[in-house]
Structure formats: structure tokens, C-alpha cells
Amino acid sequence: MKCRVCRGPAVIDIRRHNANFCVDHFLRLCRDQVTKAIAEFSMLERGDRVLVAVSGGKDSLALWDLLRELGYEADGLYIGLGIGGYSDRSGEAVKAFAQERGWPLQVIDLRDEFDYDVPTAAKVTKRVPCSACGLSKRHLFDKAALDGGYDAVATGHNLDDEAAVLFGNTLRWQTEYLARQMPVLPARHGFPRKVKPLVSLGEREMAAYCVLRGIDYIVEECPMAAGNKHLGYKEALNEIEARSPGSKHAFYFGFLARAAERFRDAAPDGPEESGLGLCTRCGAPSTNELCAFCHLVERSAGAEPVVLTTKGAR
Amino acid sequence: MGGVKVHLRNPSRTIEHPGPVSIVALLQKLEVNRESVLVIRGGTLVPGDALLADDDEVEIRPVISGGAA
Numbered sequence: 001m002k003c004r005v006c007r008g009p010a011v012i013d014i015r016r017h018n019a020n021f022c023v024d025h026f027l028r029l030c031r032d033q034v035t036k037a038i039a040e041f042s043m044l045e046r047g048d049r050v051l052v053a054v055s056g057g058k059d060s061l062a063l064w065d066l067l068r069e070l071g072y073e074a075d076g077l078y079i080g081l082g083i084g085g086y087s088d089r090s091g092e093a094v095k096a097f098a099q100e101r102g103w104p105l106q107v108i109d110l111r112d113e114f115d116y117d118v119p120t121a122a123k124v125t126k127r128v129p130c131s132a133c134g135l136s137k138r139h140l141f142d143k144a145a146l147d148g149g150y151d152a153v154a155t156g157h158n159l160d161d162e163a164a165v166l167f168g169n170t171l172r173w174q175t176e177y178l179a180r181q182m183p184v185l186p187a188r189h190g191f192p193r194k195v196k197p198l199v200s201l202g203e204r205e206m207a208a209y210c211v212l213r214g215i216d217y218i219v220e221e222c223p224m225a226a227g228n229k230h231l232g233y234k235e236a237l238n239e240i241e242a243r244s245p246g247s248k249h250a251f252y253f254g255f256l257a258r259a260a261e262r263f264r265d266a267a268p269d270g271p272e273e274s275g276l277g278l279c280t281r282c283g284a285p286s287t288n289e290l291c292a293f294c295h296l297v298e299r300s301a302g303a304e305p306v307v308l309t310t311k312g313a314r
Numbered sequence: 315m316g317g318v319k320v321h322l323r324n325p326s327r328t329i330e331h332p333g334p335v336s337i338v339a340l341l342q343k344l345e346v347n348r349e350s351v352l353v354i355r356g357g358t359l360v361p362g363d364a365l366l367a368d369d370d371e372v373e374i375r376p377v378i379s380g381g382a383a
Contacts, residue, residue, distance in 0.1 A: 001361040011359040015349075020361065057379055160378070207352050207377040211359055219323070225380035234378050238349040 012208050015245035023212050030209050033200045034066050041183045043195035048151040050074040051192075053141050054097075054105070056090030056218040058210045059156030061097055063198055065213060067154065068103065074154070077144050079137055080109035082117020083224055084308035090218050097215065106148075108140055116300035118224065119308055124300045129224035132296065139284065139293035145192035152193040160203040162196070163248040164233040166255055179267035182260065190278075190285035202248065223308065319371040320344075333368040340366065341374070350378050 001010040003022035010020035021029060038044050050067055054060040054076040067074040078094045081087050091107070098105035111117050118136065122129040145153045162181070169177045187193040198206065210217050225231065240247045278284065279291035290298065317330035320340070331340060337353050337360055353360040354373045366372060 001363050010361055013362050023358075058377070059379070202349075203379065204349060204352060204377045207375065208359055211352065211354060211357070219375060221324070221376075221378075221380055228380055231378065231380040234380075235347075235350070238347050238378075241349050242347050 011212070014205065016202075016241070016249055018245070026208065027212060030201060030205065031066060031069060034197045035070060037183065037200050038195075038197050043184045043197055044072060044152060048072065049149065051141065051145045051148060051150040051153050052076050053137065053153060053155045054078050054094050055156075056093040057156070058207045058215070058217045059158050059198060059203065061094070061215050061217050062206045062209045062213070063154060063156040064103070065215060067197065075104040075106070075150075077106045077108070077141060079140055080107065080111070081133055081136070082109075082111045083119060083222060086220060086223055089220070093216060093218050106144060108144070110136060114297050115302055116297060117305065119306040120303050121296055121300040122224070123306050124303045125296055128228075130228060130230070133224070135292055135296060139291070142191055143282070143284070146190075150192060152195050154195050154197055156198055156206075157196040158198040158201055158203045158206055159248055159252060160234055160237070162199055163237055163252045164230055166252055167233045167237060168229060175263050175266035178260070179263040179265070182256070199252070200249070316368045318366045318368060321371070321373040323374075323376055333370065334365045337362045337364050337366070344374070346374060351376055
């Protein structure tokens with residue numbers, strides 16, 4: 001296999017590009033794809049301060065590395081979710097990554113600061129764990145970004161993530177979600193701008209980027225996510241991709257170019273339009289006296305912690 | 315008797331496969347979708363057409379992560 005650019009020995013083939021790349025040209029491809037996505041969707045401007053949501057996995061650490069490589073002032077925020085040894089190892093990976101590079105990292109531990117963790121909140125509120133996790137992370141990332149004066153929150157959602165979410169939303173025609181599935185969500189009152197600079201890179205490419213950059217990420221999967229619908233959608237899309245390379249890219253970017261606009265009216269109103277009030281506890285926009293996060297904290301804090309076993313929560 | 319040592323995950327295990335064998339052939343034999351893994355040897359990536367010999371040791375690393383939030 002030879003590199004498409006320099007004809008030197010290639011280390012990776014990317015079938016949707018029908019091309020192979022050496023280390024240097026693969027890393028350049030990743031930087032170029034991120035640069036292009038940021039420009040195409042007006043995600044960031046030079047001089048923006050960016051808060052990167054880091055989990056210890058390949059995507060978020062690669063994103064942090066890429067944004068720094070591209071010259072952005074990017075700091076990290078890690079949230080300790082309390083998912084047993086998985087969270088312990090994730091936190092260690094993030095802290096080591098940040099420390100080695102001397103990059104600013106803020107850490108929020110749900111158990112230490114709010115007296116709950118994701119497995120316990122999921123059980124108490126009868127939410128699926130990914131829902132309790134996502135709600136907690138979104139709220140805390142928003143708050144940290146606003147409190148810290150950041151211009152945007154950047155997350156490591158890659159092409160596979162976005163294609164799988166689109167697949168799930170399309171299967172059920174969840175139009176209100178389709179309306180919001182964009183690579184950038186502008187800032188609104190009470191919410192920071194949110195950007196996804198990795199949308200044109202697949203997760204195989206992100207894992208390869210980490211290996212080639214020597215980024216020591218957490219390879220193990222979150223035990224709470226095992227067997228969830230999202231993984232099933234990814235597997236289904238990868239079966240299609242193996243037969244027809246480029247399908248995931250065509251599906252997602254075709255949606256953005258030719259379909260997303262049609263769902264705009266299905267987007268729920270923002271707080272200004274709908275006359276939302278503010279959470280009486282934390283001040284976040286909310287339709288109720290307490291926002292969803294504070295409601296979750298109120299129900300979960302102090303509850304008997306769920307103990308994780310190798311077979312799952314009990 | 316030796317062979318290519320192949321480390322797999324989920325569940326974590328090590329198998330041996332007779333060499334020489336190409337990465338593409340090995341993944342086909344193991345019924346692993348190439349889109350969902352990387353093959354790593356000595357800390358770096360192994361291209362699809364590389365031939366593995368009996369004394370080689372590789373990791374087949376899944377790249378799919380599942381958080382939808």
C-alpha cells in the first residue's frame with residue numbers, strides 16, 4: 001500500500017476516499033478535515049476560547065489535540081460520572097493527557113459535588129443510563145462554558161456518531177431531533193455555542209489518529225452503553241459501509257445539504273420564543289421551577305449508591 | 315507450534331493463527347468488519363495488505379464507542 005500523496009509506505013486505508021495514507025499525510029488529512037468543517041459550518045473564529053468536553057476516549061482527546069494543533073485556545077473539562085472502574089480509568093487517562101501537555105483541565109465529579117452518580121441517577125429516576133449521563137453532561141458543560149467565559153463548547157462527535165443518531169431519528173421520524181441535528185448550534189440565551197469539529201472524520205480515523213499521535217486513550221467501552229440502540233445503529237451502518245464505502249458520509253452530509261432545512265420548523269422554540277423562565281436553583285433556562293438537571297439531582301442526591309458488577313448495575 | 319498471536323477484545327482473548335496471512339484475510343477469517351477495527355503491531359498501525367508471519371503479535375482494536383448523549 002502506498003500513500004496517495006507521497007507514494008511512501010502507507011499505514012492506513014480509507015475506503016470511502018479510495019485512498020491510502022502514510023503517517024504524516026494521514027495526520028494532515030485529519031487536520032485539514034477539521035479545518036474545513038470549522039470553516040464550512042462557521043463553528044469557530046480565530047481567537048475563540050473553546051471548552052472541550054473530554055471523556056478519556058479517542059474522540060475527545062483527539063479533538064483537544066487537533067484544536068490545539070490548529071492554534072485554538074482550547075481547555076478541557078472532564079466530568080467524573082461515577083461509573084465504577086471505567087470512570088476511574090477514564091479520569092486518570094484525561095488527567096495524564098492534560099498534565100503531560102500542560103493544558104488546563106477542569107474536573108467536576110458528580111459524586112463529590114452533587115452527591116450522585118450516573119448508575120444511581122438512572123435507577124432512581126428510571127431513565128436509561130445514557131439519558132441520565134447526557135443530561136448531566138450537557139448541563140454541566142453549558143454552565144462551565146458560560147461561567148468560564150468560553151465562546152463555545154466542542155464535543156468529539158464524529159461522522160459515525162452523527163450518522164448513527166441520524167439513522168435512529170430517521171427510523172422513528174423524530175422531526176424535532178432532526179431539526180436540531182446540526183454540526184453547530186448557535187449560542188442562545190442561557191446556552192453557549194456548541195460545535196462538533198470531527199463530523200467529517202470517522203471513528204476508525206479518530207482511533208488511528210490517537211495511535212499515530214501516541215495518545216493513550218481509554219479503549220474499553222462504557223459498561224452502561226453496552227448493547228444500546230446507538231451501537232446497534234453503528235453496526236448496521238458499518239455493514240452497509242463495508243459493501244458501499246462512503247455511505248455514512250453521503251447519508252449524513254446529504255441530510256445536511258438537502259434535507260435538514262425541511263425540518264427547521266419542527267425545532268422546539270428557544271427560551272426567548274417560548275417565554276421560558278429560569279430554574280430557581282441554578283438559573284438555567286427551564287420550563288419548570290427546577291430545570292431537568294436540578295430535578296435529577298434532587299431525586300438522586302443521597303440515594304443509596306448503585307454498585308456496579310461485571311454483569312452491570314445492581 | 316507457533317503462529318500469529320492475535321489479541322482481541324470484548325471479550326478479551328488471545329488466539330493463534332497460522333502465518334503468513336494478510337490483515338484482510340485474517341479479519342475475514344475472524345468475521346470482523348474492517349470498518350470497525352484497527353490492527354496494531356508494536357504501537358503502530360498495520361496496513362491491510364501487510365503479511366503477518368508466525369512470530370508476529372497484533373492487536374485487533376475495536377473503534378466503535380457507544381455513548382449517544
